[in-house]
Amino acid sequence: xxxxxxxLKPQLVEAIKDLGFTEFTNIQEKCIPEILQGKDIFGHSSxxxxxxxxxxxxxxxxxxxxxxxxxLILTPTRELCVQVTDAIETFGKQLRARVVSVYGGxxxxxxxxxxxSADIVVGTPGRILDHIDRKTINFDxxxxxxxxxxxxxxEMGFVEAVEDILQYIPKERQTLLFSATLSxxxxxxxxxxxxxxxxxxxxxxxxxxxxxxxxxxVQASDKFSLLLxxxxxxxxxxxxxxxxxxxxxxxxxxxxxxxxxVNAMAIHGGLTQSRRLHALDSLKNExxxxxxxxxxxxxxxxxxxxxxxxNYDVPKTSDEYVHRIGRTARAGSSGCAVTLLSDRxxxxxxxxxxxxxxxxxxxxxPEFEKVKFNRQFDRANGxxxxxxxxxxxxxxGSxxxxxxxGNRDGDRRSSSSGRxxxxxxxxxxxxxxxxxxGNRDGDRRSESQxxxxxxxxxxxx
Numbered sequence: 001x002x003x004x005x006x007x008l009k010p011q012l013v014e015a016i017k018d019l020g021f022t023e024f025t026n027i028q029e030k031c032i033p034e035i036l037q038g039k040d041i042f043g044h045s046s047x048x049x050x051x052x053x054x055x056x057x058x059x060x061x062x063x064x065x066x067x068x069x070x071x072l073i074l075t076p077t078r079e080l081c082v083q084v085t086d087a088i089e090t091f092g093k094q095l096r097a098r099v100v101s102v103y104g105g106x107x108x109x110x111x112x113x114x115x116x117s118a119d120i121v122v123g124t125p126g127r128i129l130d131h132i133d134r135k136t137i138n139f140d141x142x143x144x145x146x147x148x149x150x151x152x153x154x155e156m157g158f159v160e161a162v163e164d165i166l167q168y169i170p171k172e173r174q175t176l177l178f179s180a181t182l183s184x185x186x187x188x189x190x191x192x193x194x195x196x197x198x199x200x201x202x203x204x205x206x207x208x209x210x211x212x213x214x215x216x217x218v219q220a221s222d223k224f225s226l227l228l229x230x231x232x233x234x235x236x237x238x239x240x241x242x243x244x245x246x247x248x249x250x251x252x253x254x255x256x257x258x259x260x261x262v263n264a265m266a267i268h269g270g271l272t273q274s275r276r277l278h279a280l281d282s283l284k285n286e287x288x289x290x291x292x293x294x295x296x297x298x299x300x301x302x303x304x305x306x307x308x309x310x311n312y313d314v315p316k317t318s319d320e321y322v323h324r325i326g327r328t329a330r331a332g333s334s335g336c337a338v339t340l341l342s343d344r345x346x347x348x349x350x351x352x353x354x355x356x357x358x359x360x361x362x363x364x365x366p367e368f369e370k371v372k373f374n375r376q377f378d379r380a381n382g383x384x385x386x387x388x389x390x391x392x393x394x395x396x397g398s399x400x401x402x403x404x405x406g407n408r409d410g411d412r413r414s415s416s417s418g419r420x421x422x423x424x425x426x427x428x429x430x431x432x433x434x435x436x437x438g439n440r441d442g443d444r445r446s447e448s449q450x451x452x453x454x455x456x457x458x459x460x461x
Contacts, residue, residue, distance in 0.1 A: 229368035238307030318355035
């Protein structure tokens with residue numbers, strides 16, 4: 001659909017065209033007309049689908065700047081909060097709509113001042129509740145309530161905070177909820193708070209002609225050495241994002257990359273807001289080549305010229321895998337998603353491959369040098385000291401491949417399960433330890449050794 005076909009305000013159309021867009025994406029084409037008609041929306045959409053414009057443009061079309069706070073948008077992380085704010089500000093620059101970010105980790109005073117003249121507030125749940133407690137935010141004129149990344153709100157333990165906030169929002173409002181997954185929790189939230197919603201599904205299509213997906217089977221002790229070899233081999237081709245499961249491992253891998261001559265920075269929930277924004281800006285400005293990240297910290301990030309995604313740890317679901325690889329091969333550019341597979345990753349990799357639309361090709365190990373991996377962590381970031389490895393020998397191999405698969409921040413601790421979350425909702429209980437099984441004989445393995453060998457043979461064949 002062409003931009004002009006929806007009869008949006010001329011200022012909005014001009015702002016969109018100034019960004020170089022002439023047509024709406026699938027999610028925008030489906031959502032915008034329904035929102036303009038006043039309907040509640042349940043949008044099932046992935047990272048990179050253009051959903052910020054899908055709700056931001058119609059909100060800008062229907063609010064009246066200068067008439068008080070009319071829209072509240074909740075996001076799970078600070079980074080996504082800032083990104084959504086920047087996008088809506090850009091769309092509405094000629095309308096002079098006032099958009100304010102509200103999140104933790106920074107001084108609250110400027111936020112209080114900014115909200116006095118705000119038309120739209122984008123915030124994380126914990127900081128919004130802080131303002132409610134302080135009586136520094138007024139919801140009387142709210143027309144729109146947007147819950148972005150609803151599935152992550154549940155994952156990060158913020159659902160109680162969201163429910164608390166909703167008690168203060170006028171009942172006569174338009175509610176727009178977006179989620180990458182259709183979990184029972186999300187569906188319950190939809191039934192509870194949306195009125196006759198229109199359900200719109202728009203998932204990222206993995207263009208196999210642009211996105212190459214490969215995996216390597218490697219010993220866990222050699223995983224970093226392989227990563228270093230691949231990054232150095234392809235460093236001139238663009239920017240790199242490496243995904244790991246925990247912030248401790250993010251710190252460790254980033255530090256070891258820098259020790260070995262790679263210009264890398266870490267981003268995760270244990271860092272201060274200023275350090276996180278510095279890392280993002282450094283990658284966007286190409287002052288660094290490599291960003292090492294947790295899934296939570298990188299959720300929703302839109303960074304141009306990312307050509308390689310490395311799954312150092314395999315994500316637990318195909319949805320998370322698609323979220324990760326969706327950060328490359330955008331806007332007609334090519335990209336490559338590389339998964340490093342060791343023994344502990346087989347179960348997760350099987351779950352990823354349950355999506356039969358994904359085609360991931362096995363590559364045989366190239367020749368690479370084993371380097372020392374030093375597990376020393378900055379104590380300020382919650383780390384301890386662990387021993388390193390030794391280096392020197394080479395591993396032979398060749399490239400090739402048989403096909404595998406079918407024909408792709410909040411601030412508040414409110415988890416009812418009592419688990420601890422850091423300032424960005426990353427589950428601290430998942431870090432720094434091995435999982436133990438529930439069998440009474442003390443065996444900590446979750447599968448028989450025979451099963452493990454069978455899986456190893458499956459991916460090595």
